[in-house]
Amino acid sequence: xxxxxxxxxxxxxxxxxxxxxxxxxxxxxxPTLPERGYEAVIRDMAALAVKVAEQxxxxxxxxxxxxxxxxxxxxxxxGRIPFCTNLAWHDVPLxxxxxxxxxxxxxxxxxxTVAGLAESVAGISAGCESSVFxxxxxxxxxxxxxxxxxxxxxxxVATEIGHMITVVDGEPCTCGNKGCFERxxxxxxxxxxxxxxxxxxxxxxxxKVVNGDxxxxxxxxxxxxxxxxxxxxxxxxxxxxxxxxxGLVNIINFYDPEVIVLGGGVSHAGQxxxxxxxxxxxxxxxxxxxxxxxxxxxxxxxxxxxxxAAMLGR
Numbered sequence: 218x219x220x221x222x223x224x225x226x227x228x229x230x231x232x233x234x235x236x237x238x239x240x241x242x243x244x245x246x247x248p249t250l251p252e253r254g255y256e257a258v259i260r261d262m263a264a265l266a267v268k269v270a271e272q273x274x275x276x277x278x279x280x281x282x283x284x285x286x287x288x289x290x291x292x293x294x295x296g297r298i299p300f301c302t303n304l305a306w307h308d309v310p311l312x313x314x315x316x317x318x319x320x321x322x323x324x325x326x327x328x329x330t331v332a333g334l335a336e337s338v339a340g341i342s343a344g345c346e347s348s349v350f351x352x353x354x355x356x357x358x359x360x361x362x363x364x365x366x367x368x369x370x371x372x373x374v375a376t377e378i379g380h381m382i383t384v385v386d387g388e389p390c391t392c393g394n395k396g397c398f399e400r401x402x403x404x405x406x407x408x409x410x411x412x413x414x415x416x417x418x419x420x421x422x423x424x425k426v427v428n429g430d431x432x433x434x435x436x437x438x439x440x441x442x443x444x445x446x447x448x449x450x451x452x453x454x455x456x457x458x459x460x461x462x463x464g465l466v467n468i469i470n471f472y473d474p475e476v477i478v479l480g481g482g483v484s485h486a487g488q489x490x491x492x493x494x495x496x497x498x499x500x501x502x503x504x505x506x507x508x509x510x511x512x513x514x515x516x517x518x519x520x521x522x523x524x525x526a527a528m529l530g531r
Contacts, residue, residue: 218236218237218281218531219234219275219279219280219281220234220236220237220280220281220527220528220530220531221234221235221266221282221284221321221527222235222283222284222285222286222522222524222525222528223265223266223284223285223523223526224286224328224522224523225249225258225262225285225286225287225304226249226287226288227304228248228249229247229248229249230246230248230249230261231244231245232244232245232246232262232265232266232268232523233523233524233527234269234270234272234275234280235523235528237531238339239338239339239340239527239528241520241523241524242273243269243273244520244523245269246265247261247265251304251305251306255304255309255314256314259309259314260318262285263315263319264318266280266321267318277319277320277321280321281321282321282322282323282527282529283321283530284324284325284326284331284527284530285311285315285323285325285326285526285529286326286327286328286330286331286332286522286529287301287325287327288301288328289302289303289304289327290327290373290374291311291325291326291327292372293369293372293373294372296313296325297309297311297312298311311325322530324529324530325529326369326526326529327360327373329350329359329360329376330350330359330360330361330367330369330376330525331360331521331522331528332350332352332360332522332525333348333349333350333359333360333367333478333525334525334528335517335520335521335522335525335528336348336350336478336480336515336516336521337365338524338525338528339517340515340516340517340521341476341478341513341516342362342475342476342478345362345474345476346363346365346475347362347363347364347474347476348361348474348475348476348477348478349362349378349472349476349477349478349510350477350480350515351465351468351477351480351481352480352481352484353480353481353482353483353484354404354481354482354483355403356379356399356405357378357398357403357464358376358379358481359377359378359468360525361375361376361472367529378398378464378468379398379399379403380392380394380397380399381397382394382395382396382397382398383396383397383401383464383467384396384400387400387401388400388401388406388409398460398464401457401460401464402461402464404435404481404482404483406457406460407436407440407453407454407457407483408434408435408436408439410439410456411423411434411438411439411450411453412431412434414449414453416431418449421449421450422449422450423438423447423450426438437485439454440454440483440486440489440490443455443489444486444489454493455493458490458496459497461494462494462497463501465477465494466498466502468510469498469502469503469510470502470503473509473510474510475510476511476513477511477512477513478514479491479513479514479515480514480515480521481515484515487514490514491512491513495512
């Protein structure tokens, strides 16, 4: 069976034809240009789906379903998108609009959720009954897969892992709360703490690396210096890893998954990140004499959105 996966982002739309094992047979892309309004964007999504089907040598009548992963949520009761901040969408009838151009069934979910599904089908957590995907980027997103199916909750918002409150009265979050997990475990958190380090300690190596321009600091600067043994950034990263593990142990205690998969920009720290997490987690888990989720790095990277979206239809 064949499926089409659409990875809808703020700057680009990627689509591909995917088989039932999660193998991409053909893919293509086009710019999103969200300022044109949702109707134009959805029309382009449908056109791109038809295009990749044709490029793969198949007609739309051979496609079982179209899946869409987007940086927002879908209300499972109405099939509408309540909001999608990156696209400035509010109450958008995506499924209904797609039906104007294609008769193929359309399924929609959050981009982090579909990335987690992709890993469970064709990535590092393939073959596992349960897994949780945690994306460490500008914010922190999540995707839960139970019994081979995504779990998004009764209202489509079950995997907003980044908005667990892990520090009481902590850092203000863009969601309006304080102390959310993503304020401590995202790339943004590393950047914020890096700037604070430079302000408190002007002679630190991090400030020299960016030539005194604190606005130029990114997460990679902090991680690379920590890897190189810089004591200030090593301490900063160690604290980051602790906060990350606080969230991960909450996930373990609540879901007890077989695997937790780390993706997103910070995961590019690779083994350095894994080692820090694996060192801290054993002392934090509740049942210390029982096995618990192993933590791994995402495998599929750029293709996860297409694969996972396609697998929604499977």
